[in-house]
Amino acid sequence: MEKTEQILEAFLDLERSRQRESELRIDYESQLQGIRSIIEAESKDSLFAALVGVLKTLIHCEHVFILKSEEDGSMRPSLSTRVQIQDTRWFPDTLFQRVLRGKPAAVFNINLVREWHQQSEESREGIASALHFKLEDGKKASILICTHTAQRHFNPTHIKQLRRFMPFVSQGFATLELKQAIRERDRFFALSLELMAIIDKKGYFKQLNHAWQTTLGYTEKQIKSRPFFNFIRPRDRQQLIRKLSSVTRQNAPLLEECRFRQSDGRTIWLSCSIVMNTQDDLYYISARDVTARVKAEQQLLKDATHDALTGLHNRSVFVDHLVKVLQYNHRKKHFDFALLYFDLDRFKLINDSLGHLVGDQVLIEISKRIKETVRSADSIARLGGDEFAILLIDINKAADVISLTKRLIERIEEPLCLDRREIKISASVGITLSRDDHASSEEVLRDADIAMYAAKNSDTSKYMLFDKKMHAKALALLQLEMDMDNALQHSEFTLVYQAIVEIKTEKIISFEALVRWQHPERGMIPPSDFIPLAEENGFIIQLGTWIFKTACEKIKTLRTTHPKHKNTSIHINISPRQFWKNGFVEELVQVVSALNLPPKAIILEVTESVILQNAMEAFEIFEKIKQLGFPLYIDDFGTGYSSLSYLHQFPFEGLKIDRSFVDVIEKDKKCNELIKTILQLAKNFGLEVVAEGVEKKEQSDYLMAQGCKYAQGYLYAEPQEEID
Structure with a gap:
């Protein structure tokens, strides 16, 4: 029995083991x-x-x-x-x-x-x-x-x-x-706008994304059927293959920009980044289309070396060329050159009257004429605005340069027909010839520039050949400009006053304030020497402010202390720069208000150059001045181009006949007729007239006979610092 139980237990254990297993x-x-x-x-x-x-x-x-x-x-x-x-x-x-x-x-x-x-x-x-x-x-x-x-x-x-x-x-x-x-990665590879590919050592594509097809215009099958390098323009292909060998040796990435051929034959620029995997002998390529950027850089390079409007070289390239020519001239004894520096006369008037588009067309046409006149070996540049320069190399004699300059001026002066309008242009040319003492390109340009301004100021010649006296004069002007800055602080400027009289009675009705400069070393400097310079460098603004304030104080004292001058007025010249300064009208009001001086005592004289700058805006300022009570006169009448049209358009109360007409009274019948016409026009428009520069009784008698009531000049009174 015990044995049977043991067998049964063993059987159950086995069954449980099987079940557990x-x-x-x-x-x-x-x-x-x-x-x-x-x-x-x-x-x-x-x-x-x-x-x-x-x-x-x-x-x-x-x-x-x-x-x-x-x-x-x-x-x-x-x-x-x-x-x-x-x-x-x-x-x-x-x-x-x-x-x-x-x-x-x-x-x-x-x-x-x-x-x-x-x-x-x-x-x-x-x-x-x-x-x-x-x-x-x-x-x-x-x-x-x-x-x-x-x-x-x-x-x-x-x-x-x-x-x-x-x-x-x-x-x-x-x-x-x-x-x-x-x-x-696969999604990025497929959808990337960049061109991505894997190629083997023979250059065949193992894998590529869709961007290659979109960019080159070939199907995937066409791209894979030929080596990567076959799509690159030959000149760039050899360079890339040579550089790829260094990538293989150094295991470093290669960045290269190459021109690729599209299916329609056009060329695009791709910037390629190439890395080689030495383990599987494959090249991994990432590329992007940089055509727009490369073209922009090429345009920037052109813009950096050429003038955008005319296509001529710009100043930077011209100076570089001049430096090389100057260095060659110093090495070679018989290699001479000449520099022509010129600008177009009264070009600003064309821009202001006809507009900048017409002005640009003029510059383009003039550039063409210059290129037609000089040799292909010579350098031409637009230096800025209406300024041009020509570098003539390997010249034989100065006479050849003069001859070319004359032909150039004649060609420039040929009438231009733009927008059914005939435009006449002239140029002032400065010439400098190569010299042993030219140490730098700046000196060559400086000498030619000085000669150009000498030609511009000359009444007899449209071109001038530089000489050292011109440089000395330019240095003197520079010194004068530097002295000018301190002259006002050191009270070197003074005002003198010239009487304006009634011709018939010679009774003083007004004065004109005139500025003088008593230089501590050079003595009395004529206004004709420093006024244009002050106008050019902007000093005229602070000088004009001082003149206006000082003249107002003078007339205030005169009207207060001299009963016979209680109604006397004073003429004050206003420069164009002063007129166009922000706050000009407010400054006038501030000065007369502080002195309790009636505006009608201050007669403002302006020239037509004020109007030429911006006629519409000038009219608005004139109207404001008139409403404030300041009388306005137009100065130097008859010397400009459009003076007659201004008489009825602008609120002037009078005009001054320029002394150039008065000087030739009874000598030039045409001027006599012009004076008659001016006086008749002034009468028709109800304007007062003052004749300037009257120095002879015959001139005074003629003016009075023609109906001119007022005059000023040495015949009646010299300018004086003190007024009786």
Whole structure:
């Protein structure tokens, strides 16, 4: 009986072993299938589902979730089977810190753990125990948590089982991340606007994205049928192949810009970055279309060396050429050159009257005429505005340069027909010949510039050949300009006053304020020497302000202290720069208001150059001045181009006949007729007339006979500092 029982017990043990083996095999197959699903998962959701299935089989947990670290140090669920856990936030304390250091933890009662105790009752409901494992699923630290409703469910055996299983889980997440990276790479490769390709050592394409087809215009089959280098223009191809050999040797990336041929025969520029993988002997290429940028750079280079309007060289290139010619001249005794420097006379008038578009057309046409006149070996440049320069090289004698200059002037002066309008242009040319004492290109340009201004100021010649006296005169003017800055502070300027009289009675009715400069070294400097200079450099603005204030103070004192002058006025010249200065009218009002002087006592004289600058705006300023009570006179009347038209358009109360007409009274019948015409026009428009520069009684008698009431000049009174 005892033996029978032993056999039966053995049989039962064997059956139980078979049953246990069957269960283990099923568990093992289930786990193996789960591990396979984890490793082969294509998304995080499918991986997590496979993970949960294995865990429930392996350790019989009820819920699973994964906590991931945030930037602020907290942790949030990234995946969870329990809805109540999804929106929770966890703050690592002792337990979690231990787990994150790689030490698994089984919690028998979650309510005794700080991290769990901080969660809401809803999120903890139905959970008694939990198992915690560090999970390697990316760069951020993560914790895998399994839960159960029973306390003390998890034990060391579960930890041991999971410890063997966790590497598969981590591998699954790593594999998934790699798959996603590969998919993103392939998607980027396919969709990238940049041209991306892999080619073999022979240059044939192994892989390429669609951007190559879009950019070059070939099909994928056409591109793959020929080597990469065949699409590159021959000149660039050889250079690239030569540089690629260094890439092979040095294993360094190559950056190169090449011209590629498109299917329609056009050329585009591609910037290529090429790296060689020595392990598989493949070249990895990334390229982008830089045609627009290259063309822009080429245009910038052209703009940097050429004038955009005329296409001539600009100053920078011209000076560089001049430097080289000057250096060659110093080395070679019989190599001479000449520099012509010129601008167009009264070009500003064309711009102001006909507009800048017409002015530009004039410059373009003049440039063409210059190129037609000089040799192809000579350099031509537009230096700026209406200024041009020509460098004549290897000249034989000065006479040849003069002859060419005359031909050039004649060609420039030929009438231009633009917009059905005939325009006449003239030029003033300065010439300098090469000399041994020319030390720099700046000196050559300076001498030619000085000669040009000498030609411009000459009444007899349209060109001038530089001599050293011109330089001395230019230096004197420069010194005068520098002295001018201090002259006002040192009280070197004074005002003198010339009477304006009624011709018939010679009674003084007004004065004109005239400025003089008593230089401490050079003595009295004529206004004709310093007024144009002050106008040019802008000093006339502060000088004009001083003149106006000083003259107003003078007439105020005169009207107050001399009863016979209580109604006497004073004429003050206003320069164009002073007139156009911001706040000019307000400055007039401020001065007369401070002196309690009636505006009618101040007669403002302007020349027509004020109007030429901007007739419409000038009219508005004139109207404002008139409304304030200041009388306006037009000075030097008859010397300009449009003076007659101004008499009825602008609110002038009088005009002054220029002394150039008075000088030739009874000598030039045409001038006599012009004076008659001016006086008749003035009478028709109700304007007063003052004749300037009357020095002879015959002139005075003639003017009075023609109806001119007022005059000024040495015949009646010289300019004086003090007024009686």
